[in-house]
Amino acid sequence: MPAPVQRRILLAHIDEPGYTSDIDCYLRHGGYGVMKRAIARQPEELIDEVKKSGLRGRGGAGFSCGLKWTLVDRKSGKPVYLVVNADESEPGTFKDRHLIHQDPHQLIEGIMITCWANNVRQAYIYIRGEFPQGARILERAIQEAREHRFVGRNILGTAYSCDVFVHRGAGAYICGEETGLIESLEGKRPYPRIKPPYFPAVLGLYQCPTIVNNVETICHVKHIADMGGDAFARIGTPNNTGTRIYCVSGHVRRPGYYEFEVGRITLGQLLYEVCGGPRPGRTFKAVIPGGSSAKVLKFGERFRVKLREGSMAEWSVEDIPLDFDYLSACGTMGGSGGVIVMDDSVNMVEALANINAFYAHESCGQCTPCREGSLWMRKITTRMVHGGARAQDGELLQSVADQIAGRTVCAFGEACAWPTQSFVQKFGDEFRQYAETKKTAKPVTPLV
Amino acid sequence: MTTHLPAKHAETGGGRDLKKADEAALLDLLETLEHKHGFIPREISEELTRVIEVRLERLRRIQGKLDSTIRRDVKVHVARWREEEGNLIMILHAIQNQHGYVPREVAMELARELGVKLARIYEVITFYHYFRLQPPGAHSLTVCNGTACYLKGSADLLNESRSRLGVSEGQTTADRQFQLEVVRCIGCCGMAPAVVVDGQTHGRVKTSDIPGLIEAAKKQESKK
Numbered sequence: 001m002p003a004p005v006q007r008r009i010l011l012a013h014i015d016e017p018g019y020t021s022d023i024d025c026y027l028r029h030g031g032y033g034v035m036k037r038a039i040a041r042q043p044e045e046l047i048d049e050v051k052k053s054g055l056r057g058r059g060g061a062g063f064s065c066g067l068k069w070t071l072v073d074r075k076s077g078k079p080v081y082l083v084v085n086a087d088e089s090e091p092g093t094f095k096d097r098h099l100i101h102q103d104p105h106q107l108i109e110g111i112m113i114t115c116w117a118n119n120v121r122q123a124y125i126y127i128r129g130e131f132p133q134g135a136r137i138l139e140r141a142i143q144e145a146r147e148h149r150f151v152g153r154n155i156l157g158t159a160y161s162c163d164v165f166v167h168r169g170a171g172a173y174i175c176g177e178e179t180g181l182i183e184s185l186e187g188k189r190p191y192p193r194i195k196p197p198y199f200p201a202v203l204g205l206y207q208c209p210t211i212v213n214n215v216e217t218i219c220h221v222k223h224i225a226d227m228g229g230d231a232f233a234r235i236g237t238p239n240n241t242g243t244r245i246y247c248v249s250g251h252v253r254r255p256g257y258y259e260f261e262v263g264r265i266t267l268g269q270l271l272y273e274v275c276g277g278p279r280p281g282r283t284f285k286a287v288i289p290g291g292s293s294a295k296v297l298k299f300g301e302r303f304r305v306k307l308r309e310g311s312m313a314e315w316s317v318e319d320i321p322l323d324f325d326y327l328s329a330c331g332t333m334g335g336s337g338g339v340i341v342m343d344d345s346v347n348m349v350e351a352l353a354n355i356n357a358f359y360a361h362e363s364c365g366q367c368t369p370c371r372e373g374s375l376w377m378r379k380i381t382t383r384m385v386h387g388g389a390r391a392q393d394g395e396l397l398q399s400v401a402d403q404i405a406g407r408t409v410c411a412f413g414e415a416c417a418w419p420t421q422s423f424v425q426k427f428g429d430e431f432r433q434y435a436e437t438k439k440t441a442k443p444v445t446p447l448v
Numbered sequence: 449m450t451t452h453l454p455a456k457h458a459e460t461g462g463g464r465d466l467k468k469a470d471e472a473a474l475l476d477l478l479e480t481l482e483h484k485h486g487f488i489p490r491e492i493s494e495e496l497t498r499v500i501e502v503r504l505e506r507l508r509r510i511q512g513k514l515d516s517t518i519r520r521d522v523k524v525h526v527a528r529w530r531e532e533e534g535n536l537i538m539i540l541h542a543i544q545n546q547h548g549y550v551p552r553e554v555a556m557e558l559a560r561e562l563g564v565k566l567a568r569i570y571e572v573i574t575f576y577h578y579f580r581l582q583p584p585g586a587h588s589l590t591v592c593n594g595t596a597c598y599l600k601g602s603a604d605l606l607n608e609s610r611s612r613l614g615v616s617e618g619q620t621t622a623d624r625q626f627q628l629e630v631v632r633c634i635g636c637c638g639m640a641p642a643v644v645v646d647g648q649t650h651g652r653v654k655t656s657d658i659p660g661l662i663e664a665a666k667k668q669e670s671k672k
Contacts, residue, residue: 170576249637
């Protein structure tokens with residue numbers, strides 16, 4: 001593959017000196033021009049553009065955005081809502097924060113185009129409670145947009161009206177799950193709903209059809225409306241179109257957020273060429289490629305993967321192209337784009353203890369396998385790092401995790417089982433060694 | 449028997465607050481007296497009763513005022529969000545913004561105003577970590593313990609903060625100056641490990657930075 005060059009579409013102006021979150025600055029850079037053109041078009045045309053673009057959701061599941069929009073029940077006579085998921089809580093992910101803080105109007109323009117395309121009269125931005133500054137920035141931006149008649153009644157002098165509200169979350173990871181988020185918007189505990197029948201596209205917010213999209217996805221909609229679906233589909237790789245923001249954290253020399261065409265960069269290029277490789281004197285040991293719930297990859301692993309052309313290839317971790325399909329083929333996922341890198345200084349048992357503490361804390365408690373299972377996994381890893389490790393703990397953890405995944409209402413069950421399953425599977429030796437060597441070690445406090 | 453209350457205690461009846469130190473001195477005094485006489489002389493106990501009565505009366509007056517302000521404030525918050533369905537979380541945000549936490553009296557008033565059961569409100573408050581049931585400290589120190597920050601050494605930061613402040617996470621120092629919190633990922637993984645002091649995020653924090661951050665926050669207060 002050629003040397004990777006960033007293709008900054010969403011991040012075009014972010015970190016540009018002098019670029020602010022004011023509407024004046026946005027307008028100077030051609031802001032809301034795409035929206036003006038979009039509102040002159042038929043909504044169906046815009047939905048077609050998004051379908052043609054092949055845009056896949058950037059929140060974690062990678063579900064086709066165009067398909068999501070088509071599934072919306074438009075015959076019910078009920079209003080259609082748009083909910084923008086800005087509850088970015090996945091450890092290792094920080095793209096939405098920057099999109100909101102530094103370019104809020106790009107998001108609002110994307111929202112208004114989405115609303116027009118889907119005949120939405122009421123949109124919500126659900127922003128997590130830990131981003132009070134983000135909420136203030138968005139509220140101010142919406143107010144500015146309202147004054148310029150981009151939001152609110154009679155948008156741009158047409159008969160179309162649509163308002164946007166900012167709703168603040170209050171510190172719960174599960175609110176990032178779309179049906180949990182909807183419950184939370186209704187002012188309740190965010191217990192995810194069971195699907196079927198509660199598909200948001202049919203029975204969402206207040207039992208009305210609802211579209212739930214991630215911040216990054218909605219920002220892409222603006223650019224699709226701008227360049228057209230076909231042009232967007234030419235960026236990236238087949239079935240993995242467009243660009244995506246990779247958030248790199250952990251043990252690399254230059255952590256940060258980088259935007260690349262999906263699949264046109266490999267994990268190795270991202271970590272070595274873009275992020276400067278490991279810290280001096282260290283080597284990479286493991287990487288979690290899609291937020292903390294994705295399965296971990298171990299450096300030195302080999303993968304046999306069937307290529308799109310049909311031939312087979314054998315890859316090391318460094319060779320994996322960062323797109324949805326190939327990452328799944330390698331047994332993990334693209335998820336939210338949060339790449340967490342661990343070098344040889346990391347003890348995998350302790351790292352898992354931290355992740356398990358997170359999931360046990362954040363399990364909403366609705367489904368027994370997840371509520372109990374995540375707690376037991378935390379108890380086991382906590383005991384291990386406090387000097388009570390036993391040789392068979394790895395298998396014990398594995399068996400608990402296996403009994404959670406696939407047995408819960410929402411995907412949290414998988415999200416909390418995958419780290420444990422993959423850590424134990426790939427670093428089983430380390431779990432066994434831990435029992436022998438760390439019995440008398442000083443207790444570490446990675447837990448919450 | 450010529451023992452009398454120290455002058456500053458006699459003045460307390462005039463409306464000055466009984467400070468913590470005063471209370472401790474008072475208790476010491478009582479203990480000494482009891483030890484000496486086997487009982488507490490009448491003139492002292494009468495003087496004390498008088499002081500306490502005055503203080504209670506003041507408290508009652510404040511409480512009365514508080515009740516009516518609570519009612520008014522809750523009405524304002526509810527009116528602001530009434531039009532919106534599912535407004536409870538936003539109302540609770542407004543209440544916590546005002547008080548720093550959600551006091552029980554306010555929650556009760558809110559239940560009356562919205563016409564829902566108190567349990568419905570507590571169900572929400574207790575689920576979301578952001579809402580507090582206890583008054584916060586004057587300053588807050590929040591250590592991020594997300595996976596990325598953990599890898600970069602947040603456990604050491606947390607240990608250092610614990611020993612500097614003398615409290616564990618979720619607690620507030622005895623003088624109510626500082627509260628220590630742990631958060632799970634605040635979206636600053638690129639500048640891990642991150643610490644938030646009084647709402648201000650600091651990245652790439654080293655263990656040796658913690659005392660300085662605490663001192664700086666304290667100074668901020670004295671400038672005000």
